[in-house]
Amino acid sequence: MSDDVAQLAQRLRLGPSELTRGIGGPWSVARRVEEREMERPGTLLVGRAGPSVALLVSDDVDPVVVVGRAVGEWHGLATLEWSVDHVVVELQTPPREAAAGEVDAFLVRLADAVDAAFDAARASLVLCRYCGGLFAPEYVVYEDCCQACGSAVYGIVY
Ligand SMILES: [Zn+2]
Known part of the structure; x- marks a missing residue:
């Protein structure tokens, strides 16, 4: 489990x-688009295959979690900024004193929303012909080759 997930769980x-x-x-x-960060400060996580799903966790004491599709924009060759698009749901995190049942219900709704966002994004993912991985279009070179295989197979330097 990554530190990022541990941090999310804590939040x-x-x-x-x-x-x-x-x-x-x-x-x-993930690094956010700056204007989006100014509109709604928070932490953006991207994940599942690709990555294909984005979770924006607002900076509020009881954070709101916005679940949707992860969309990245390259700025030059080195900087990729992500945002949430095609929002599935915005969920209010249960307050600190919430009953266990309320917390469980929140997790179920969050899990369902992540699955729905993944299903919606699945068709846009690219299967790399070399490593067999599923990649977001942001990480693909040519039509069926991920960036890592682009380096290994074609010698592309990023
Ligand atoms: Zn690959």
Whole structure:
């Protein structure tokens, strides 16, 4: 389990393994588009295959979690900024004093939303013909080759 997931679990007041079972993975904190960060400060995680799903966790004490599709924009060759698009749902994290049942219900809704966002994004993922991995279009060179295989097979230097 990555530190990013452990941190997310803490923010949402869920057990890390419980969270991972619910929403799958891997997840990592992503660089946000600056204007979006100014509109709504928070932490953006991208994950599942690709990555294809984005979770925006607002900076509020009881965070709101926006679940949708992960969309990346390259700025030059080195900087990829991500945002949430095609929002599936915005979920209010249960307050600190919430009953266990309310927390469980939140996790189920979060897991369902992540699955729905993944299903919606699945068709846009690219299967790399060399390593067999599924990649977001942001990480693909040519039509069926991931960036890592682009280096290994074609000698592309990024
Ligand atoms: Zn590959």
